[in-house]
Amino acid sequence: MVILLLVWEAIGASGLVDPLFISSPTGVARAAWQLSQRRDFWTDLQVSATEFMLGYGAALAVAIPLGLALGLSKRLQYLIGPFVDTLNAVPRVTLLPLIIIWCGIGIWSKVVVVFLGAVIPILINAQSGVKASEARFIRVARSFSASRFKIFSSIILPGVVPFIFTGAKYGAGRALLGVVVGELYASTAGLGHLIADAGNTFQTDVVFVGALLFMAAGLIVVALLDVFEQRFERWRPSPR
Amino acid sequence: MPAAVRAYLAHERVILGTLMVLLLLIAWEGLERGWWADALRPLLGDSAQRLRLKPIFISSPTLIAAAAFRMFFVTGEIWRDLAWSSAGYLLGLVLAVAIGIPLGLAGGWYRRLSYAVQPFLAALNATPQVAFLPLIIIWVGTGLSERVLIIFLLAVLPLAINAHAAVRTTDPRLIKVAGSFGASEWQLFRTIILPSSVPFLLAGLRLAIGRGMIGVVVGEIYGSAAGLGAMINQAGARFQTDRVFVGVLTIVAAGVILVEVVQRIERRVEIWRTPA
Numbered sequence: 001m002v003i004l005l006l007v008w009e010a011i012g013a014s015g016l017v018d019p020l021f022i023s024s025p026t027g028v029a030r031a032a033w034q035l036s037q038r039r040d041f042w043t044d045l046q047v048s049a050t051e052f053m054l055g056y057g058a059a060l061a062v063a064i065p066l067g068l069a070l071g072l073s074k075r076l077q078y079l080i081g082p083f084v085d086t087l088n089a090v091p092r093v094t095l096l097p098l099i100i101i102w103c104g105i106g107i108w109s110k111v112v113v114v115f116l117g118a119v120i121p122i123l124i125n126a127q128s129g130v131k132a133s134e135a136r137f138i139r140v141a142r143s144f145s146a147s148r149f150k151i152f153s154s155i156i157l158p159g160v161v162p163f164i165f166t167g168a169k170y171g172a173g174r175a176l177l178g179v180v181v182g183e184l185y186a187s188t189a190g191l192g193h194l195i196a197d198a199g200n201t202f203q204t205d206v207v208f209v210g211a212l213l214f215m216a217a218g219l220i221v222v223a224l225l226d227v228f229e230q231r232f233e234r235w236r237p238s239p240r
Numbered sequence: 241m242p243a244a245v246r247a248y249l250a251h252e253r254v255i256l257g258t259l260m261v262l263l264l265l266i267a268w269e270g271l272e273r274g275w276w277a278d279a280l281r282p283l284l285g286d287s288a289q290r291l292r293l294k295p296i297f298i299s300s301p302t303l304i305a306a307a308a309f310r311m312f313f314v315t316g317e318i319w320r321d322l323a324w325s326s327a328g329y330l331l332g333l334v335l336a337v338a339i340g341i342p343l344g345l346a347g348g349w350y351r352r353l354s355y356a357v358q359p360f361l362a363a364l365n366a367t368p369q370v371a372f373l374p375l376i377i378i379w380v381g382t383g384l385s386e387r388v389l390i391i392f393l394l395a396v397l398p399l400a401i402n403a404h405a406a407v408r409t410t411d412p413r414l415i416k417v418a419g420s421f422g423a424s425e426w427q428l429f430r431t432i433i434l435p436s437s438v439p440f441l442l443a444g445l446r447l448a449i450g451r452g453m454i455g456v457v458v459g460e461i462y463g464s465a466a467g468l469g470a471m472i473n474q475a476g477a478r479f480q481t482d483r484v485f486v487g488v489l490t491i492v493a494a495g496v497i498l499v500e501v502v503q504r505i506e507r508r509v510e511i512w513r514t515p516a
Binding site: 075078079080081082083086089090091093094095096097098100101102173176177179180181184185192195196198199200202204207208210211214215218219222 | 252253256257259260261264296297363364365366367368370371372373374375377378450453454457458461469472473475476477479481484485487488491492495496
């Protein structure tokens, strides 16, 4: 890692390659500092964060209950399953031109793309989590005449949690992708807009700052989800 | 139980699924043709007209089918886009396989290399790789190489990560046994690691196929002369909703076919494996 940074800096400083092409770590750091002084940078950040949170929040709110319901009820799965499978096969960003026709180029088209990107993996994971719950436990609980709700809350739900978190982590990546593509495609503000703008004006260092910010956002979201997961999983005896 | 009920229960999945899809298609067609607006007019009065949507807004199944027929068989324009996009897609995917799999396998086998490569893989995997698109364009322009690079970047990670995980999860007992019988590193690799990592590699390939499809569309955002993604973008900009749908469906079909091929291969290759 350090070696890479040093080599990068050396190439940038030596002037062998035009700084237009690769910039350099110090150049990127300087650009980051300058950006942080500008007010519109913080608006961009805020816009992107809002899009991500609205879309991702809505995806969680829809996908978890729906996924659980689909896993529990076979009929419901027969009814909704074809749509989920179809949407799963569609790379959701290809729908972007349509979504822009429907919702315009403001933040709502991005919220919809983020939502569509994140909702499917979470839903599918929640559903397969219910399917994978230990059949023996359910049989035992039934023989002790546990109610359906009791079985759901004390056997199925705890078993599904790791699946949901896996889905949520995957979905977070998809959601970020939605933010970037949506903003590259058509937008008036946001980090992706900043990157696209900087790319068009050959400000390589600013593009790097934007890409690094997205990287940081991805790592932070996954780390947060890991922390939450550990909280939820603390009761589980470790397998070793 | 009467025979009709039994027949229904036996095929419940197909019946309910088809029913829902049909309902959706009819509802959709109705929105565009104004069936619902006409039907609900006595109830809602003039506000029912809101249910009559313009074709540029949602198009309709029949319009899409007509557009598809025109583009595939009458004008044939889509074949050029298809060929153009496939060239970039295949190149990117092949490059991703050629670099991602060996890198992942090597990273899984040599611990030192893994320490060096792992942080990059983890960081890149957390980033939406599309964010590098403006950089790629600065580097190589907007031609074929740009599209190949973005598809490569999107597809390489699942391949490398799965190859890495595959080597890591090889049964250590097998390796130990082979080692005590004096197997060379090459023999170890060829007879134990490679066969046991095939399922992981194919799973990675399936993921990579889907990711690459994103690259086709995104890579053609910035003015491409032809290609499915460019076609979708242009049609969207001109409010030709039916053409957008045709493009999206074509991409979906291509993805489904490719994944099916991989699954066929998977079953072929896995035939010798005893079920666990």
